[in-house]
Amino acid sequence: MTSPAVAHEHAHGHERAERERLPVIRGREQAAPFSAKVDVVIVGSGAGGAVLARELARDGRSVLVLEEGGHYAPSxxxxxxxxxxxRRLSREAGMSVALGLGDTPLISLLAGKCVGGSSVLTGGVCFRIPEEVLHTWSSSLGLGRMTPEGLDPFFSEVEGICHVEDVPAHMRSRATELFVEGADKLGIPMKTMRRNTKGCRGAARCNFGCPNGAKMSVDVSFLPDAVAHGATVVSDALVERIDITGGVARGVRGRFLDGVTGEPRVRFEVRAKLVVVACGSMHTPILLRRSGLDSVHIGRHLTLHPAVRIGALFDEAVDGWDGALQSVYTDHFLGDGIWLNGVYSPVNVLAAAFPGVGREHRxxxxxxxxxxxxxxMVHDDGGGQVRRWISREPLVTYKMVKRDKARLLKTIHILGRMAFAAGAREVLTPIFGMATVKKEKDLEFLLEDKVAASKVECMAFHPLGSAKMATTADAGVVKPTGETWAVDNLFVCDGSILPTSIGVNSQLPIMSVAMMLARGIAADFERYSSRA
Amino acid sequence: MTKDFARSTLNARHRPVLRALAEAMFSPDGEVVPERLDAFVDDVDGFISPASKTLRFGLVLMLFAIRWSPLLFFRFRTFEELTVDERVHHLERLERSKVKQLPLLVVAYKTVLTMIFYEDETEQRAIGYPGHARERWKTALPVVQPRREAIGSEEAAS
Known part of the structure; x- marks a missing residue:
């Protein structure tokens, strides 16, 4: 008889094989100039672009998706x-940063550059946009459709397609169990995380592409369906400019990246009735500016959700790598704009942030x-800006407001207390040059505003808002339909249009808003076509 | 694996500084053989080279700054000319410095170097990491029920 483990293996092996059949044209293998004429060209294949591609392809439109990064199968x-x-899946080989202005840390940014975009690199965490944020958008900013009721059908549909599920208790790593124990002793309630996974095996390295093909990133959920309905996906295709004539977008042009040097080489040109920019908050502003759009809001209002993590050394073996990367969270401190969750990463990546040099580090x-x-992580104010600069990559700056810096230090303080409550004997703080902390009272300095923000090791995973949606051209870059105020038939559909920080992981919000916009575009497609 | 972009960033002037940095980080007591340190420099070069021109320029500039940083503490030698213990001490001072940019010199390279150094399977085994094996997901596998015919034939056999 087939053992349960083998049966399970076969079932999931078959599903994974199914997920790998995504035919993608590799731009790096194109030797001759290329041109095409389609209904819709989408620049970027991440959470926004992939959803839009699926929806418009299912609506019967010819869709071409151009992705600057390479294509890799989940295997x-x-x-x-x-x-x-x-090196292969991230921008700047994972070394992108936002330069801190004033009393602000240097913030490490992770953004995807591959078919599937940053969805390939998320921890899989899925939250809806909090109701209080949507209330601000709908009532204060006048974005009438952005209400919990208005977005609910899109959240539900996206959650179904990319299989958002509770992380089962048995998938909690021992590290997470300790996190929960510490929280419990401090009276902090923990909740079960929801993630877009199917058959997770707890490899705890979701941020580097799921090794088991279990994370339902858009390259295994939305894009295959888009392709099944006739969409074409091209990788290694750098779009350099949007063609705009008479105030109407007519297509895009760019070059395929060379397979050896990574430099732009063979030219391509695409004519389209609609152009959709979905390059993410760091690159959408660059492409818009490069194409001649000049709204003062392009590149501004960038929010990041600055995040920190601590290490906690226990007497017992924790083996934190065995279990889901993230499985619990608490919104207990949401009033302070603080969100806490269990985390892990490959051991060599974790070791990179340890304090000390030489023997102490070893x-x-x-x-x-x-x-x-x-x-x-911290629900931040929009203190960031994206600018064009010497190379293809943008210059990202960020000025943290005093309140957010205090929140960041308070986050470290709370995490440290939880670690000691769980029985940790040493705590590794994310403060550069600081030795490990051995007593809880030695964490008090974090509340005294004595630490320069530049000494804090800080990272961010959710850049949003750099081409924000608004009800007037004076207040933002795109209309509530996703179309830019400046150019007809030019749409933006990614995290850059979200008008404020949302305080939660951005994957599901971007996909759901993209689906809402896509349905609107599909409904009005003939009207847009008539202008082309 | 899909063909990867290939280019180089570090030249002959940069490599000794990076090697000296790696030696201070991972081999304060001579734990790592010289050949491995040489190969490690190539690995780091391979890692940083897909980045943009500006970032690569910044990393090379930081290496230049590390090389001459002993002058900030009135040590009139380049970083790679210091003994290993002096280098460790020097890096600790830089990391603790209140001058905003100095800790970043150490942290930027420490991050890249550490990630690549501990990617080696031998090093990972030495720190107790078992590799890809995972156990927790198996604890709640679906139970496969034996078919009725199989039960019947087993009963008949007994």
Whole structure:
């Protein structure tokens, strides 16, 4: 008789094989100039672009998706070491940063550059946009459709397509269980995380592409359906400019990236009735500016959700790598704009943030099995800006307001207390040059505003808002329909249009808003076509 | 694996500084053989080279700054000319410095170097990481029920 484990393996092996059949034209293999004429060209294949591609392809439109990054099948993710994942799947090999202005940390930014975009690199966490945020959007900003009721059908549909589910309790790593124990002792209630996974095996390296093909990122959920309905996806295709004539977008032009040098090489041109920019908050503003749009809002209002994590050294073996990367969270401190969750990462990536040099660093790394990691992020004000600069990559700056800096330090303080409450004997804080903390009272300095923000190791995963939606051209870059105020038939459909920080992981919100916009575009397609 | 972009960033002037940095980070007591340190420099070069021109320029500039940073503490030698213990001490001072940019010199390279160094399977085993094996997901596998015919034939056999 087939053992349960083997049966399970076969079932999921078959599903994974199904998910790998995504035919993509590889731009790096194109030797001759290329031109095409389609109904809709979408620049970017991430959470926004992929959803739009599916919806419009299902509506019977000819759709071409152009992605600057390469294409890798889910089976290839597992063969990549974390550093190889960074090199192949991320912008700047995972070394993108937002430069801190004033009393602000240097913030490490992770953004995808591959078919599937940043959805390939998320932890899979899915939250709806909090009701209080939607209330602000609909009542204060006048975005009438952005209400919990208005977005509910789109949230529900996206959750169904990409299989959003509760992380089962048995998938909690021991590190997460300790996180919950510590929270419990401090009276902090924890909740079960929801993620877009199917058959998760707890490899705890979701941010580097799921090695088991279990994360339902858009390259395995939305794009295959788009392709099944006739959409074409082209990788390694750098769009350099949107063609605009008479105030109407007519198509895009750019170059395929060379397979050896990575530099732009063979030219391509696409004529389209509608152009959709979905390059994410860091690159959408660059393409819009490069194409001649000059709204003062392009590139401004960038929000990041600055995040920190701590390490906690226990006497027991934690083996935190065995379990879901993220499985619990608490919104207990949401009044302070703080969101806490259990986290993990490949051990070499975790070791990179340990304090000390030489022997002290080695001492801590050797205790990796006994280390647990807890994280938190801050619901921030939009203090960031994206600018064009010397290379293809943007210059990103961020000025953290005093309130957010205090929140960031308070986050470290709370996480440290939870670690000690759970029985940790040492806490590794994300403060550069600081030795490990051995007593809870030694964390009090974090509440005294004595730490320069530049000393805090900080990261961000949800850049949003750099081409924000507004009800007037004076207040933003795109209309509530997603079309730009400046150019007809030019749409933006990614995290850059979200008008404020949302305080939660952005994957599901971007996909759901994209679906709402796509349905609107489909309904009005003939009207848009008549202008083309 | 799909063909990867290939280019190089570090030249002959940069490599000794990076090697000296790696030696201070991971081999304060000579734990790592020289050949491995040389190969490690190539690995780091391979990692940073897909980045944009500006970022690569910034990383090279930081390496230049690390090389001459002992002058900030009135040590009239380049970083790679210091002994390993002096380098460790120097990096600790930089990391603790209140001058905003100095800790970033150390942290930027420490992050990249550490990630690549501990990617090596031998190093991972040495720190107790078992590799890809995972156990927790198996604890709640679906139970496969034996078919009725199989039960019947087993009963008949007994």
């Amino acid at each position: 290839e993710y597992g063969a990549m070491t974390p550093s190889n994942s960074f 001492r801590l790394v050797k205790q990796m099995p006994n280390l647990a990691f807890f994280g938190g």
